[in-house]
Amino acid sequence: EAGVVQSPRYKIIEKKQPVAFWCNPISGHNTLYWYLQNLGQGPELLIRYENEEAVDDSQLPKDRFSAERLKGVDSTLKIQPAELGDSAVYLCASSLGGLAGPGEELFFGEGSRLTVL
Amino acid sequence: KNEVEQSPQNLTAQEGEFITINCSYSVGISALHWLQQHPGGGIVSLFMLSSGKKKHGRLIATINIQEKHSSLHITASHPRDSAVYICAVGMDSNYQLIWGAGTKLIIKP
16 A cells, blocks of 8 residues: 655755645545655654645635645645745644544655755 | 743763653644654654654654653664654644754764
8 A cells, every 4th residue: 555645755845945845645544644854854744634634724824835635645745935944844644533543543645845946 | 931842951961871751742633743854964764653652763752642751762872873862742733833943863883
């Protein structure tokens, strides 16, 4: 069974440019998470989806970040315009979802490493 | 004080040694996760537990709910075990995961 797939693995852009990351969760997983991980730190939740609904986007900087999960499967995370401080690894994770809540096992993708010059 | 604290922050050991990484938390949890992250790599879930003990290969995870403490043990450590090991707790009240700062483990041949 394929795991969580993310692309691109690496992206280098200049500041003020837009960038988009794509995530394909494990088949059948209803819950999808986008995390941001700075070097040497733990992941920080940006947004959580239950199917196509964003149930928590309180940590998403909405002035420049946007996300969507059309049809409740794949998801994209966009930054426009990117700033120097956005350089980080963007991780996508998925879990079965439903009422299991935080007691569910998470499956992570390899991450997308963004460098903003 | 962080809600999830791991110790040690860094650990260097020789191949074959028995490794213990500790995690203490201060909130009510529904489950505790141990995860592994290799340099430049994604995060892999090792264990999810809410009580007792789990074993997978050379890895053992234990949790004491009363003491709010969990340990991850690696027996017969190997250089390929070198990675960052992260403890994360799922809170009772919501879906949020609170992450520890991670323990960087280096196993020397």
